[in-house]
Amino acid sequence: MFACGNWGSNIGEIGSRGETTLYTPYIYTPAGALLRNPTEVACLSSGFGWRGSATGGGRLHNGLDLANREGGFIYAAGEGRITEAGPRGGYGNVVEIDHGHDVRTLYAHLDDINPRLRRGARVEAGEPIGRMGMTGNATGVHLHYEVSVDGLLVDPLQYGREAPAIF
Numbered sequence: 725m726f727a728c729g730n731w732g733s734n735i736g737e738i739g740s741r742g743e744t745t746l747y748t749p750y751i752y753t754p755a756g757a758l759l760r761n762p763t764e765v766a767c768l769s770s771g772f773g774w775r776g777s778a779t780g781g782g783r784l785h786n787g788l789d790l791a792n793r794e795g796g797f798i799y800a801a802g803e804g805r806i807t808e809a810g811p812r813g814g815y816g817n818v819v820e821i822d823h824g825h826d827v828r829t830l831y832a833h834l835d836d837i838n839p840r841l842r843r844g845a846r847v848e849a850g851e852p853i854g855r856m857g858m859t860g861n862a863t864g865v866h867l868h869y870e871v872s873v874d875g876l877l878v879d880p881l882q883y884g885r886e887a888p889a890i891f
């Protein structure tokens with residue numbers, strides 16, 4: 725996973741080539757492994773947590789922003805059941821998946837949503853759920869990706885790394 729362009733302020737540790745140094749492909753959760761990056765192709769444009777501005781203001785950012793001007797497919801991070809598929813205010817077109825064990829993922833600003841996905845439908849891990857877009861409050865084409873565990877939003881870039889092997 726690489727940072728987009730100017731290597732923003734809240735995207736964590738970045739290596740000399742612009743890579744996010746702590747990246748691993750799966751988030752290990754009580755519901756099993758989830759994709760850390762559920763996009764076809766994207767770079768990291770904003771991280772989780774405080775997003776400051778040059779004027780001194782700022783706000784909390786509840787997920788990861790994964791950007792690609794060309795759009796591309798968004799995939800279900802893991803298997804589960806659809807709890808929401810449709811427009812939600814500033815989030816634009818949203819898909820939310822309940823993976824069981826109190827683990828949920830949410831995908832916002834989608835250009836379109838796989839028409840099969842009604843509330844209650846089952847999805848497989850890696851199944852295309854829609855395409856990246858900029859519906860709702862978005863200044864560019866990107867996915868806003870949220871992961872919650874036990875009702876708390878977690879940092880999708882940091883949470884649930886594979887534990888190092890202990891011998």
Ligand SMILES: [Zn+2]
Binds near residue numbers: 770
């Ligand atoms: Zn976002």
